[in-house]
Amino acid sequence: MSVSADFTSCTQCGTRIEEAHDMPIKARALCPTCGSTTRNFNVHIQEALTLGEKIFLKHKRPGHKKPIFEYVSGNDLHRNSGQWNHLTREIDRENDRYKELIINPKTGEVIRNVDEPLTEHTDRGSAKPKIEGPEGEA
Ligand SMILES: [Zn+2]
Structure with a gap:
């Protein structure tokens, strides 16, 4: 940190x-x-950690409960297909932006490309980005 x-x-x-x-x-x-x-x-406080193949980055600012900026980049297992994809996710609370890009690293195919206001993203009820852990549903 x-x-x-x-x-x-x-x-x-x-x-x-x-x-x-x-x-x-x-x-x-x-x-x-x-x-x-x-x-x-x-002042911002920056935290970066690497978990397995993923990199997490958070910018925190005193007086703000949530990080003003979050960034995740790394390999992400797509549960349905068992395929490892490359995921990049940005949550920019200062600029109200949610970006998510998922690419098939083998073919370069873009599987998911989201770039939308964070407030709209929140309204759909999946505001909290899920961090893939070992305890996910099978
Ligand atoms: Zn002034």
Whole structure:
């Protein structure tokens, strides 16, 4: 797990400000939009782990319950056919995007290609991405 600063923005109006996040307050320039010197430091926490053939990545931000960004990439067993496919899934809560791409690695055939607003995806009741584990149904 690593913690790193994303960007700095004005607390008052949200304008992004290019500025070292450890700059002394006195040295801060006024916000070009509203003249404030208060700043938000947007920090993200990144977790990456590899489980078997899959890579999981999560970006968390303090104050948000759910990760703002999740990414899964790796081999995924299609239960019905017993075929191993290559899966890439992105859940971008900041930009309200759900993407899922499943490809047959042998033929290059696209089995599933989803790119839709996350809110629409949620409405269908399968919001939570299933992480394939050893205890799945047969
Ligand atoms: Zn401002």
